[in-house]
Amino acid sequence: MFSKDNKSEKFKDAETIIGASIKVKGNFQGQGNIIIEGALEGSLKTASDVFIGHQAKVVASIESKGAVINGEVRGNIKAKGYLSIGETAKIFGDIQYGEISIDKGASINGQLIMLSEEHKRNERTKEETETPSEK
Amino acid sequence: MHVYVYDDYLNKSKFNRTINRMEIRLTDLGLNGKILRLAGIKNIKAAIQNEIRIGAKTIVAVGNNQTVNKIIGAIIDDDIYGDFQKKTLLGIIPIGEDNSIATSFGIKNPEDACNILLARRVEKIDLGLAGSYYFLNEASIQSLGTRIDIGDYSIETMERGEIKIINLLKDKDEDIRSNPHDGLLDIVIKTKRKDHTYLNAKNFRISNPDEKLIVDGAVEINTPTEIGILRDRVNIIVGKDRLFE
Numbered sequence: 044m045f046s047k048d049n050k051s052e053k054f055k056d057a058e059t060i061i062g063a064s065i066k067v068k069g070n071f072q073g074q075g076n077i078i079i080e081g082a083l084e085g086s087l088k089t090a091s092d093v094f095i096g097h098q099a100k101v102v103a104s105i106e107s108k109g110a111v112i113n114g115e116v117r118g119n120i121k122a123k124g125y126l127s128i129g130e131t132a133k134i135f136g137d138i139q140y141g142e143i144s145i146d147k148g149a150s151i152n153g154q155l156i157m158l159s160e161e162h163k164r165n166e167r168t169k170e171e172t173e174t175p176s177e178k
Numbered sequence: 179m180h181v182y183v184y185d186d187y188l189n190k191s192k193f194n195r196t197i198n199r200m201e202i203r204l205t206d207l208g209l210n211g212k213i214l215r216l217a218g219i220k221n222i223k224a225a226i227q228n229e230i231r232i233g234a235k236t237i238v239a240v241g242n243n244q245t246v247n248k249i250i251g252a253i254i255d256d257d258i259y260g261d262f263q264k265k266t267l268l269g270i271i272p273i274g275e276d277n278s279i280a281t282s283f284g285i286k287n288p289e290d291a292c293n294i295l296l297a298r299r300v301e302k303i304d305l306g307l308a309g310s311y312y313f314l315n316e317a318s319i320q321s322l323g324t325r326i327d328i329g330d331y332s333i334e335t336m337e338r339g340e341i342k343i344i345n346l347l348k349d350k351d352e353d354i355r356s357n358p359h360d361g362l363l364d365i366v367i368k369t370k371r372k373d374h375t376y377l378n379a380k381n382f383r384i385s386n387p388d389e390k391l392i393v394d395g396a397v398e399i400n401t402p403t404e405i406g407i408l409r410d411r412v413n414i415i416v417g418k419d420r421l422f423e
Contacts, residue, residue, distance in 0.1 A: 062373035064339075069331025080373060085331060 058091070063098050077107075079114075086118075093122075097131040104136075123158065123166045180211030180269075180295075181234040183226065183249055185241030188273060189217055196273055200240075200288040207296045211236075216248065226252035230259070230266050236415070238269035238295065242276040243315070244396040250312045254305065254411050269295050269415040276395060278348035279314050284417030294417045301420070303358040305411040306345040309403040313394040314358075314412070317343045317405065321367055324386040324401075328379045339369030343384075343405060347421050358422050361409040381406045 058075025061067055065081035073089040080096035085103050087093060092109040095101055099114030110122040113129035119136045120126070126140040130148035137153040145151070158166075182204075188197060204210050212229070219225045226237060226249060237253055239245040246268075253266050271291040272280035283301075285291045306313040321335040335341070343365055346358040354376060356364045365382075367375035384391060385402035392398055 057376070059377040060375055061333075061377075062367060062369065062371075062375035064335055064337035064369045064371050064373055065367065065375050066334045066336060067331055068334075071331045081375075 057094075063096070071103075092124075095132075097129070119153075179234050180209055180236045180238055181226075181229045182211055182213045182238045182240050182271075183245065184213060184215045184217075185239075185245040185248075186215075186217045188241060189215075193273060196288055197240075200271060200273075200292065203289060203292040204295075207292055209292065209295055211238075216245070222248050223252040227255065227258045234266060235264070236267045236269050236295070238271055240271045240273060242272060242274055243279050243394050244276070246270060246279050246314065247312070247394050247396045250305070250314065250412065254312070254408070265413050267298075267300060267413045267415055271295075278395065279346075282315060282346045282348050282421045283414060284419035284421070286417075286419075290417065295415055297417075299416055299418065300413055301416045302410040302413050303422075304345055304361060305408045306343065306363055307404075307406045307408060308343075308391055308393050309399050311393045311397055311399060313345060315344070315346050315348045315394050317391050317393045319384065319386055319391045319401070320389040321369055323388055324384065326365065326382055326384050328377075328382040333375075333377075335367055335369065335375075337369035337371050337373075339367065339371075341384075342366045342368075345407065349421075356422070359410065361407060363405065363407050 056076050057078045059073055060078045061081045063080045067083045069085045071083065071085065071087050074091065076091045077089050078094045079099045079101060081099060083101045083103050087103050088106045090108060093105055093107040095112045095114045095116060097113040101116045102118060104118040106121045109124040110120065111127045112132045112134060115133040117135045121139040123141050125142045128145045128149045130146040132149040135152045137156065139156045139158055141158050214225060216222060237249060239249050253268060259265065270280045270283060270285055271288050272285055273288055285294055306317065308317045319341050321339040321341045322337060324335060324341055326333045343363050344356045345363055347356045354364060354366055362378040362380060364378050382405050383402055384405055390398040391401055391403060
């Protein structure tokens with residue numbers, strides 16, 4: 044998971060970084076960690092974690108394992124694991140999460156729905172079947 | 179058999195001494211072979227492929243990035259190889275300016291290059307393709323107004339800067355990881371706002387009506403153009419100080 048405070052750490056781990064002057068349109072999918080500092084319209088999906096920077100403007104649904112949201116998101120968010128919402132975050136949409144933390148000052152316009160234990164268990168089993176452990 | 183392909187610009191007298199020393203060194207090491215001078219050849223590809231058909235095992239580009247660029251298309255063509263013929267190796271002897279490709283392969287100067295040819299350390303690496311042009315290092319274009327279409331999504335840049343499509347790093351100080359064996363091209367966008375964008379892809383389309391794409395610092399091509407990668411396509415003789423694993 045991204046360390047919220049350690050920028051160099053998250054940059055080193057990321058498979059994709061979208062800078063502040065970049066605009067992405069369409070269905071963006073990945074396997075590794077994704078950092079969005081710019082604009083994104085469409086949908087964002089990854090098997091790993093998503094970091095939305097404080098300057099970012101995202102008009103998209105987001106689906107990931109974990110997520111750190113510090114910017115503006117207009118769309119639904121589904122984080123199967125840990126979701127961290129920072130003080131600069133502005134979210135307009137429903138949020139599904141496994142675990143959550145919300146900083147003082149964050150703005151959320153939507154429903155907060157905790158994923159059921161059964162759902163989390165199913166997701167975990169699915170992940171284990173997709174990535175069998177090395178012998 | 180080695181075939182040494184000398185670029186046109188080596189005819190200049192200022193390179194005579196370097197070339198003489200290089201030829202003496204090659205003879206000392208028992209690596210002498212046929213010399214092909216590009217200055218007198220109209221169809222470079224046909225001339226090199228003819229040498230491969232008659233048994234050239236190693237083609238050595240003597241010159242700079244542009245020389246490598248002129249040769250690479252000729253040696254990767256599968257049709258020229260017989261059923262049991264091994265793929266020809268590419269060697270480089272850098273002379274003069276603009277030799278980032280040689281640097282990537284850990285080849286610093288002509289003398290070093292001769293020793294590397296003798297050691298014959300071979301790496302199979304990916305080759306980038308921009309339209310009908312091949313590239314080993316990178317292709318680059320001005321970022322403002324450039325659009326990249328990758329599968330289901332597109333990317334546009336709002337600021338001036340540079341987009342680099344990297345197969346093989348040419349500068350060890352570059353702060354990205356790039357692997358010429360992974361079958362992926364790294365797209366790096368750096369703008370004047372000093373923000374960084376990094377992603378990788380196998381195939382995509384790049385377009386900018388006002389700017390040209392520069393391939394390996396040697397060829398300018400118009401866009402829109404398709405960019406792709408040919409995995410493990412070139413066998414190259416490299417030095418131990420190469421800029422990749």
